[in-house]
Amino acid sequence: MSTLAYIPFRVVYVPTALAGRLAAWLAQGYRTASALERLLILPSWAMSRGLFLAGSRLAHMLYRRSLQQ
DSSP: OOOGHHHHHHHHHHHHHHHHHHHHEEEEHHHHHOOOHHHHHHHHHHHHHHHHHHHHHHHHHHHHHHHHH
């Protein structure tokens, strides 16, 4: 199997991993924040969590497609 088959997976996986780390970091801050800070953290956390979930699903689909080729 060619290593070029994994390039689309890597292009999606790397930013997805960063979005996941950001979501985890924001969740850690959310647990220890005051009520006002929680209100400010929540939209950023929800957006990064959504990006992580969408990216991980896309990366998984690309990985399975590269295995089939």
